[in-house]
Amino acid sequence: MTRGYHHGDLRAALVRASLDLLAEGGPGAFSVAQVARRLGVSTAAPYRHFPDREHLLSAVAATAARDLAAEVTAAADAAGTDPVDRFAAAGAAYLRFAVRTGAGFLVIFSAELSEVDDQERTAATRALMSGWIDLVTATGDRPMQDSLHLIEEQIALAQGYTALYTQGFFHRSSVPVDEIADRVALGSRRLITGDASAP
Template sequence: MSGNAQGGPQRGRYHHGELRPALIEASFDLLAEAGPAAFSVARVARRLGVSTAAPYRHFADRDHLLAAVATRAAEELAERFRQAADGAGQDPAERFAATAGAYVRFVGARGAGFDVIFARPLVALQDRGLADAGRRLVDLLFELAQDALGQGPAAALTLLEQHVTAAHGYATLHPGGLFSRVSPREGVDGTADLAVATSRALVRGAPDAAAAGPTSSGRPHD
């Protein structure tokens, strides 16, 4: 790819219909490098070598661009979860635990996790595409949690909350090298292994249905 004087892409190289997907993909790169706090439309535009006004022909503001990124992230993450579960074999507990490792690897590569997908400012947009993608993602995890426990929805919801918290914690703390001394494997794969082991332990230590409290309607978002 050719560059401009500053080493970035040439301005004006995007034809009609090409800039929107390029903005979304560049947003992933920025999130992976700098995190949500440093995310801005101007930084994404500079990364692509387009004017800072160009993204606003496709997205009303920062949150609408981030909502498009979050929608794509939810869709990609759901597919990663399916692949991880299928690759773990037939044991329901292992299928569920495998999604924790998939989450750590996904956030390490893409930079957009649950904190982006379910960010409060994005929920306020009431974006139907994002809401639907987020619901499908949670439904998938919830069904895997129910299968892993073989119990009712209340116990599965408790397990799901613990699982998400642990997996996101590993993904968030990994860049600082916190787990490099306790994992036999280096890099994100080592942290992913730890996340899987933690999720596996959560399944084994989950309370029975009687201790989990009254049964809910069957979905965490109802």
């Protein structure tokens, strides 16, 4: 084991390495010790930057929330100006992000983080949801609770496909992730328009 002194921003490096672990092996692959090992530092080093495992995971969730918000916004903008197109693109972007990074809503809103006081994370998650609400309200005036339900249903659909895809229900080699992303986009569209007609 080549282990040396880490020079630079170890705190940020720990978060990035944690995200890499999640991407490669899912939630079960994450451990403080494994993250340290990957960076070539001692297993004690992370505890200089985070009081415990949960606070590291909270920082990971904050970063994931910011990254996801950026990708969803970019995908919506790339889809043009039609609100339904933008909402559908957001759903597809969520699926791609969650499959690629392993850090979707289940990491960002994980129940074990709910009691971790971390303003960075709460700010990031609030911004994420706020942007998403904007996307859905642009498609039409409706009670706020209806908007929230639409988002919940879209996320449930996208997260469900993500789980089935990453956990091997699909023959992953023969079904490209873009095909699943298209199904999420179509489902999202149907949520708004009430039917299954293509764009």
